[in-house]
Amino acid sequence: MANNTPALQLRQKGESLIVHSEFEPDIALEKDDSIVLALPRVIRNELKSSVEGSNFGGGSMKVFGFRLFGGSSQKRRKTKMTKMDNGSFILTDKKIIFMGDKETVQIPLRKVLQFEAFNDGLGVRRHDKKTVQYFQWNKETKVSFYGVEGIKDGTVMPLEGGHVKQVADGTLSAL
Numbered sequence: 001m002a003n004n005t006p007a008l009q010l011r012q013k014g015e016s017l018i019v020h021s022e023f024e025p026d027i028a029l030e031k032d033d034s035i036v037l038a039l040p041r042v043i044r045n046e047l048k049s050s051v052e053g054s055n056f057g058g059g060s061m062k063v064f065g066f067r068l069f070g071g072s073s074q075k076r077r078k079t080k081m082t083k084m085d086n087g088s089f090i091l092t093d094k095k096i097i098f099m100g101d102k103e104t105v106q107i108p109l110r111k112v113l114q115f116e117a118f119n120d121g122l123g124v125r126r127h128d129k130k131t132v133q134y135f136q137w138n139k140e141t142k143v144s145f146y147g148v149e150g151i152k153d154g155t156v157m158p159l160e161g162g163h164v165k166q167v168a169d170g171t172l173s174a175l
C-alpha cells in the first residue's frame with residue numbers, strides 16, 4: 001500500500017478479535033461459509049525427518065577358534081522444517097484453506113485439535129494426522145489495533161501468531 005497503512009486491522013468485540021483485511025482472495029466458498037481472515041504471501045511448512053547416518057556399537061569374541069561379532073546399530077534421525085508451498089492462508093467459519101502454487105490444502109475446523117502460535121506463524125495440529133501444518137507469513141506483515149483492551153487505538157505492530165491464534169480459537173469455539 002502506498003500510504004503504509006496496514007492492510008489488516010484487529011478489533012475487539014466481546015471476547016473475540018474481529019479482523020478487517022483489504023486482501024480478498026479469489027475463491028468461491030460454500031453458500032454458508034465466509035472468510036474470517038485472509039493473508040497473502042504465506043509459506044506452508046512441515047517438519048520432516050530423515051536418516052542422517054547410523055551408529056554401530058559392539059564387540060567380538062573368539063569361541064572355539066571362530067570370531068563372533070555382536071552389537072547394535074542405531075539410526076541418527078534429523079528433523080527439520082521443510083518448505084512445502086507458497087500461497088494464501090484463508091480462515092473461514094468452517095475451515096482453513098491454503099491456496100498454494102503447488103496445491104490447495106483444506107483443513108476442516110472440526111478436525112483441528114490445537115493451534116500453536118509462533119512469532120511469525122501458526123501451527124495447526126489435527127486429530128486425524130501425525131504431522132503439524134505450519135503457516136508462516138512475512139515478518140513485515142503489520143496489523144493495526146482498534147478497541148483492543150490494553151492497546152491504544154491505531155497502534156501498528158507486526159502480526160504475531162498469538163493474534164492469529166486468538167482469531168482462530170474464537171472461530172473454532174463458535175462451531
